[in-house]
Amino acid sequence: MAALCRGRHRWKKTNCLYVPTRNLTAAQFGQKVAVLDYVDPTVKGTKWGLGGTCVNVGCIPKKLIHQAALFGTALKDAKKYGWQISEPVCHDWATMMEGVQNHVRSLNWGHRVQLQDKKVKYLNFKGSLVDEHTVKGLTKAGKETILTAKNIVIVTGGRPKYPTNIPGAVEHGITSDDMFWLKKSPGKTLVVGASYVALECAGFLTGIGLDTTVMVRSIALRGFDQQMAGLVTDYMETYGTKFAWKCVPKRVDKLSSGALQVTWTDTQTGGEHQDTYDSVLWAVGRAPETKALGLDKLGVKLNQETGKIVLATDESTSVPNIYALGDIGEGRPELTPTAIKAGKLLARRLAGQSAELMNYDNVPTTVFTPLEYGCVGLSEEEAEKRHGKDNIEVYHAFYKPLEFTVAERDASQCYIKVVCKRFGDQTILGLHFTGPNAGEVMQGFAMGFQCGATYSHLSQTVGIHPTCAEEVVKVNITKHSGLDATVTGC
Numbered sequence: 001m002a003a004l005c006r007g008r009h010r011w012k013k014t015n016c017l018y019v020p021t022r023n024l025t026a027a028q029f030g031q032k033v034a035v036l037d038y039v040d041p042t043v044k045g046t047k048w049g050l051g052g053t054c055v056n057v058g059c060i061p062k063k064l065i066h067q068a069a070l071f072g073t074a075l076k077d078a079k080k081y082g083w084q085i086s087e088p089v090c091h092d093w094a095t096m097m098e099g100v101q102n103h104v105r106s107l108n109w110g111h112r113v114q115l116q117d118k119k120v121k122y123l124n125f126k127g128s129l130v131d132e133h134t135v136k137g138l139t140k141a142g143k144e145t146i147l148t149a150k151n152i153v154i155v156t157g158g159r160p161k162y163p164t165n166i167p168g169a170v171e172h173g174i175t176s177d178d179m180f181w182l183k184k185s186p187g188k189t190l191v192v193g194a195s196y197v198a199l200e201c202a203g204f205l206t207g208i209g210l211d212t213t214v215m216v217r218s219i220a221l222r223g224f225d226q227q228m229a230g231l232v233t234d235y236m237e238t239y240g241t242k243f244a245w246k247c248v249p250k251r252v253d254k255l256s257s258g259a260l261q262v263t264w265t266d267t268q269t270g271g272e273h274q275d276t277y278d279s280v281l282w283a284v285g286r287a288p289e290t291k292a293l294g295l296d297k298l299g300v301k302l303n304q305e306t307g308k309i310v311l312a313t314d315e316s317t318s319v320p321n322i323y324a325l326g327d328i329g330e331g332r333p334e335l336t337p338t339a340i341k342a343g344k345l346l347a348r349r350l351a352g353q354s355a356e357l358m359n360y361d362n363v364p365t366t367v368f369t370p371l372e373y374g375c376v377g378l379s380e381e382e383a384e385k386r387h388g389k390d391n392i393e394v395y396h397a398f399y400k401p402l403e404f405t406v407a408e409r410d411a412s413q414c415y416i417k418v419v420c421k422r423f424g425d426q427t428i429l430g431l432h433f434t435g436p437n438a439g440e441v442m443q444g445f446a447m448g449f450q451c452g453a454t455y456s457h458l459s460q461t462v463g464i465h466p467t468c469a470e471e472v473v474k475v476n477i478t479k480h481s482g483l484d485a486t487v488t489g490c
Helices: 025-029 052-057 059-080 093-117 196-207 226-239 336-350 380-387 402-406 438-450 455-460 470-474
Strands: 016-019 033-036 121-123 126-131 134-138 144-148 151-154 158-160 189-192 212-216 242-245 247-254 260-266 272-277 279-282 286-288 322-324 365-367 373-377 392-398 415-421 428-434
Touching (some): 025 336, 052 059, 052 093, 052 336, 059 093, 059 402, 093 121, 151 336, 196 212, 196 226, 196 365, 212 247, 226 242, 226 373, 226 428, 260 279, 373 438, 380 415, 380 428, 415 470, 428 438, 428 455, 455 470
Parallel strands (some): 016 033, 016 151, 033 121, 151 322, 189 212, 189 279, 212 242
Antiparallel strands (some): 126 134, 158 286, 247 260, 260 272, 365 373, 373 428, 392 415, 415 428
């Protein structure tokens, strides 16, 4: 339908409003598209440009700082390889962040250019829904604009949560939304939480030489394979990251010196402890950005516990013509590539070009901790739950990356696990890998899951020598056998 937009006394037509997203392919199918994008500053006043969480305060800056930390390890390894490096070697936070933030800003600009090239109207408005065809946009100055469209797609994502029940948490703490825009080094840091965000941040802070502690209430990497999670945290501990297991923070006080005094309780002993830090990073989960959208007035169904939007397989909400993508969808993976893929497919369906739905099964991902962990498919626990312990076979191997040998690095946590159905053609249910470049390794093997890969397919594949990835196709020891799974030879 033709849509009206009252603003500067001009009429505008649009078939689809996106609030907000990336890769707007709907415009390429002849649809008239507008995108509303607005960032509410954090408690600390941090804000950023177009591109969403991934570009500004997520995947991109995280991976770049992770790379900086890996360089620190590489410098140590380099000495064993004959490089003469004068001591002391130190890291400069400001230099790193200038480079990271300049790259992020270039991406912000690139997204603006892409929207313009694809004839998508970009509006720096904070949007809320009036009805199933109408969005109210509010500028920073408070000016209101009304837009109408045939379809509305909500892709507002989520923001990090603060534990509001802990005195001093909000006033003195930061979140990942602030971490990637800090001008000065966070110094000695306490990371509260054990999600992948928490461990990734703690890992790169340790890697660039900062005193870093992770406070874990229960388990690390909830939702991931727990054997693999244990390997990740074991490696981090040998890497230099400290862990306060089974502990919960009680309060945060700012001392006259400017240091932050954190008081916490050990839930196993009941004992109370204190220490001082320069920064406290809260990584205790994310909340979907749905509260300010006016969804309740429209009857858009939410999961009352999570606040996320309940979606059908075609990304539609309970209200016709309103769709949602990404982190705000109940049960959807909180991963940028899935939202992008789902968005492209939705655009095709709305334009009448396809009926294909997003397949959310077997989505690969990688945790960029100091020892990276990549996986696709089911965890061993989930495979046992779905198929029964006696009906799965786990092939596994402890291997040593060739790069670790001359450098004399410990490879105790470099591990591969292939979870299969035990009988029949041994369909592969899950693949897990800890080691260098885990994301690059997992991306290739993930395609096999779309083709119904079996253990036979894996074992028939010729490896590329010498690589870490070849160890995946060589796995032949099962957990049931009880044999030593350590790889010997080259």
